[in-house]
Amino acid sequence: MSARITVAGLQIAKPLFDLVRDEIAPGTGISSDHVWQGFADMLRELTPRNRALLTRRDELQARIDAWHLERRGQPHDAAAYKQHLVDIGYLLPEGEDFVIGTENVDAEIARIAGPQLVVPVNNARYALNAANARWGSLFDALYGTDVIPYDGGAEQKGAFNPVRGSKVITYAKAFLDEATPLREGSYIDAIAYTVKAGQLAVTLSSGAHTGLRDPGQFKGYQEKSGAISSLLLAHHGLYFEIHFNTDHPIHELHPTGIRDIFLEAAITTIMDCEDSVAAVDAGDKVNVYRNWLGLMKGELASSFDKGGKTLTRSLNPDRRYRSPEGRDFEIPGRSLMLVRTVGHLMTTDAVLDEAGNEVFEGLLDGLIVSTCALHDLKGTSPLRNSRAGSVYIVKPKQHGPDEVAFTVDLFARIEDVLNLPKNTLKLGVMDEERRTTLNLKECIRAARERLIFINTGFLDRTGDEIHTSMEAGPVLRKGEMKSAAWLRAYENWNVDIGLTCGLAGRAQIGKGMWTMPDRMAAMMASKQTHPEAGASCAWVPSPTAATLHAIHYHRVDVFARQQALRERPQAALDDLLAIPVVTKPAWSAEDIQQELDNNIQGLLGYVVRWIDQGMGASKVPDLDNVGLMEDRATLRIASQHIANWLHHGVISETQVMGALRRMARLVDQQNAGDPQYVNMAPHYISLAFQAAQDMIFHGRRAPNGYTEPTLHRRRRQFKAALRGD
Numbered sequence: 001m002s003a004r005i006t007v008a009g010l011q012i013a014k015p016l017f018d019l020v021r022d023e024i025a026p027g028t029g030i031s032s033d034h035v036w037q038g039f040a041d042m043l044r045e046l047t048p049r050n051r052a053l054l055t056r057r058d059e060l061q062a063r064i065d066a067w068h069l070e071r072r073g074q075p076h077d078a079a080a081y082k083q084h085l086v087d088i089g090y091l092l093p094e095g096e097d098f099v100i101g102t103e104n105v106d107a108e109i110a111r112i113a114g115p116q117l118v119v120p121v122n123n124a125r126y127a128l129n130a131a132n133a134r135w136g137s138l139f140d141a142l143y144g145t146d147v148i149p150y151d152g153g154a155e156q157k158g159a160f161n162p163v164r165g166s167k168v169i170t171y172a173k174a175f176l177d178e179a180t181p182l183r184e185g186s187y188i189d190a191i192a193y194t195v196k197a198g199q200l201a202v203t204l205s206s207g208a209h210t211g212l213r214d215p216g217q218f219k220g221y222q223e224k225s226g227a228i229s230s231l232l233l234a235h236h237g238l239y240f241e242i243h244f245n246t247d248h249p250i251h252e253l254h255p256t257g258i259r260d261i262f263l264e265a266a267i268t269t270i271m272d273c274e275d276s277v278a279a280v281d282a283g284d285k286v287n288v289y290r291n292w293l294g295l296m297k298g299e300l301a302s303s304f305d306k307g308g309k310t311l312t313r314s315l316n317p318d319r320r321y322r323s324p325e326g327r328d329f330e331i332p333g334r335s336l337m338l339v340r341t342v343g344h345l346m347t348t349d350a351v352l353d354e355a356g357n358e359v360f361e362g363l364l365d366g367l368i369v370s371t372c373a374l375h376d377l378k379g380t381s382p383l384r385n386s387r388a389g390s391v392y393i394v395k396p397k398q399h400g401p402d403e404v405a406f407t408v409d410l411f412a413r414i415e416d417v418l419n420l421p422k423n424t425l426k427l428g429v430m431d432e433e434r435r436t437t438l439n440l441k442e443c444i445r446a447a448r449e450r451l452i453f454i455n456t457g458f459l460d461r462t463g464d465e466i467h468t469s470m471e472a473g474p475v476l477r478k479g480e481m482k483s484a485a486w487l488r489a490y491e492n493w494n495v496d497i498g499l500t501c502g503l504a505g506r507a508q509i510g511k512g513m514w515t516m517p518d519r520m521a522a523m524m525a526s527k528q529t530h531p532e533a534g535a536s537c538a539w540v541p542s543p544t545a546a547t548l549h550a551i552h553y554h555r556v557d558v559f560a561r562q563q564a565l566r567e568r569p570q571a572a573l574d575d576l577l578a579i580p581v582v583t584k585p586a587w588s589a590e591d592i593q594q595e596l597d598n599n600i601q602g603l604l605g606y607v608v609r610w611i612d613q614g615m616g617a618s619k620v621p622d623l624d625n626v627g628l629m630e631d632r633a634t635l636r637i638a639s640q641h642i643a644n645w646l647h648h649g650v651i652s653e654t655q656v657m658g659a660l661r662r663m664a665r666l667v668d669q670q671n672a673g674d675p676q677y678v679n680m681a682p683h684y685i686s687l688a689f690q691a692a693q694d695m696i697f698h699g700r701r702a703p704n705g706y707t708e709p710t711l712h713r714r715r716r717q718f719k720a721a722l723r724g725d
């Protein structure tokens with residue numbers, strides 16, 4: 001336990017106190033003592049309210065549990081169930097129609113549709129990579145992934161395989177033909193590009209001269225030694241650059257010397273302090289905050305070893321071009337950054353309040369990330385994040401409008417402390433808890449002056465679906481959940497309500513994460529459904545995925561789609577309330593075992609790195625060896641699923657323990673190459689293994705099925721043991 005400094009009656013862990021005094025406050029015009037005094041004042045009002053909101057969650061859950069228990073064995077009465085939800089105040093009345101009035105929103109959020117990257121902000125190397133992922137190499141994304149199949153001579157072998165390279169070029173040119181078609185002919189036949197009288201002129205191999213079908217798509221160019229080195233084009237509000245260079249063998253595959261096509265990719269990035277991060281004490285929180293501070297000051301840098309070389313990564317500058325009319329201009333070189341703080345549940349010992357209790361972590365996060373953002377708001381760095389003068393905070397795991405209103409009040413208090421104009425702090429609402437989905441319109445209303453996104457976090461949402469109806473019966477298999485009526489209705493409902501509340505052109509309507517970072521061909525085949533569903537952004541796990549997913553926004557005009565979708569009838573509340581349980585389970589013993597093994601394998605593979613190595617996001621191979629992005633939300637699903645089947649006798653405790661041991665051996669094998677890894681087998685007593693057991697055997701009682709209380713407790717124990725406490 002680190003030393004504490006007392007200010008304004010608060011006991012602040014010294015590393016955090018030092019961070020605020022020495023690194024965050026200087027240059028903001030706000031003193032560190034002022035920040036802590038403001039925090040102490042705000043805690044007096046907000047702590048009891050936060051506590052009361054959590055109590056309300058428990059009360060509602062108890063009443064839902066009781067309703068199902070009283071009717072065990074009877075057919076489900078959907079009408080009575082809905083009435084019960086109304087009676088207990090879980091399902092609230094909807095008010096008058098309205099539209100949000102959020103102001104000073106950057107174009108990346110309001111008017112550009114494109115990928116949204118998420119990254120654990122405590123990893124500086126990844127966070128920088130994400131911020132810079134505004135632009136991504138299409139050639140690299142194609143060459144390095146299964147979008148170009150690894151067969152027929154196109155394997156990834158040697159330094160460069162020209163067969164694979166040709167396929168990359170064919171794919172890329174098809175993209176150009178689609179996004180910025182020529183008046184005649186195809187980019188395949190282009191042999192020279194020039195700029196003539198402010199227009200892009202293209203010569204074809206036939207000798208014919210052509211140009212763009214829509215000349216307005218040509219936005220600018222760069223020159224090097226008197227020759228054009230790149231062309232800037234735009235489509236659906238997204239830029240891309242054709243880059244010419246002769247320093248790589250790929251240019252020989254095409255007469256014009258195209259070296260690459262850079263796509264505007266991660267238009268926005270969520271710097272995550274929540275589910276992809278393991279931050280359990282003041283030291284961890286300081287690492288998280290320091291990186292966010294570095295991003296807000298534009299100074300973050302990270303040196304690391306890659307392929308035997310030391311590389312230093314920092315934020316990219318903006319990109320400069322000459323317009324067709326000869327005027328120099330810049331466009332953003334970095335993704336617009338949002339920050340996801342934690343939700344309302346957890347407390348942290350980074351600060352103890354006047355009564356000596358841990359403070360609610362979400363309150364501390366809100367204040368500190370906003371104070372860091374003062375640097376960006378002041379515009380002291382050339383590497384500006386928000387040009388509109390806003391701070392974008394994503395709040396996860398809120399249950400219903402009262403909790404959203406609480407966040408809005410928190411933001412108002414923070415603005416007072418930091419002397420910020422009202423509504424500088426903007427709010428992104430994760431639509432990932434059932435009570436928020438059902439009352440989404442009222443949640444939006446509660447944040448109508450600050451709202452900048454609603455996003456279907458379907459992973460947490462699935463966890464909450466299982467937990468809320470824990471007593472209703474055994475749930476569907478995880479794979480079946482994806483096509484369940486409630487989930488389909490939820491995805492449509494989110495868009496429908498978002499459009500009704502005027503989000504189009506003002507705020508993002510977002511969709512969830514692609515969880516298979518190595519399966520890019522599959523992503524290309526299926527994630528276009530997100531923009532087609534009217535989403536102006538959707539989550540991707542890596543910069544490569546962002547580059548590829550950007551293509552979907554060239555194929556779909558999201559704003560036109562949103563316009564069309566306004567005409568459809570709103571998704572049905574009754575579908576949303578369809579509980580995904582099976583009345584007469586007919587799973588074979590083999591199906592059940594497979595489901596259990598699959599859940600346990602993912603759970604253990606993730607938990608072991610969380611507890612032993614402090615890794616909040618991992619790529620964990622599943623039973624078919626497909627690497628899956630696992631974070632706390634996927635863990636919530638797996639643990640709740642097992643807890644549910646156990647509770648309803650689909651599986652037994654002995655069966656679970658058997659699977660835990662078997663899968664622990666498999667996970668140990670999968671991590672054999674990691675020198676830091678400590679095996680769970682053959683003793684099965686490690687803290688990680690115990691954490692997994694806690695989550696399963698006590699999962700039914702975990703608040704809303706969240707895994708963070710267990711993860712934090714066990715990780716703290718692990719760190720204490722390392723220190724020899």
Ligand SMILES: CC(=O)SCCNC(=O)CCNC(=O)[C@H](O)C(C)(C)COP(=O)(O)OP(=O)(O)OC[C@H]1O[C@@H](n2cnc3c(N)ncnc32)[C@H](O)[C@@H]1OP(=O)(O)O
Pocket residue numbers: 117118119120125126127129130272275276306457459460513517540541542543617618619628629630631633634
């Ligand atoms: C339900 C939810 O809340 S989802 C949102 C929360 N989840 C996340 O944020 C997960 C985001 N993704 C990740 O953290 C990672 O991609 C993981 C953990 C899934 C996989 O990480 P790894 O196994 O290290 O990936 P892999 O080895 O394939 O790639 C590493 C490279 O990709 C980069 N990379 C991978 N993911 C990201 C990312 N999200 N942002 C930026 N760069 C990334 C790394 O910087 C690294 O490149 P570098 O060597 O040039 O620095």
Ligand SMILES: O=CC(=O)O
Pocket residue numbers: 275396430432456457458459460461512513633
């Ligand atoms: O936060 C995202 C989710 O799916 O949960």
Ligand SMILES: [Mg+2]
Pocket residue numbers: 275396430432457459460633
């Ligand atoms: Mg989530």
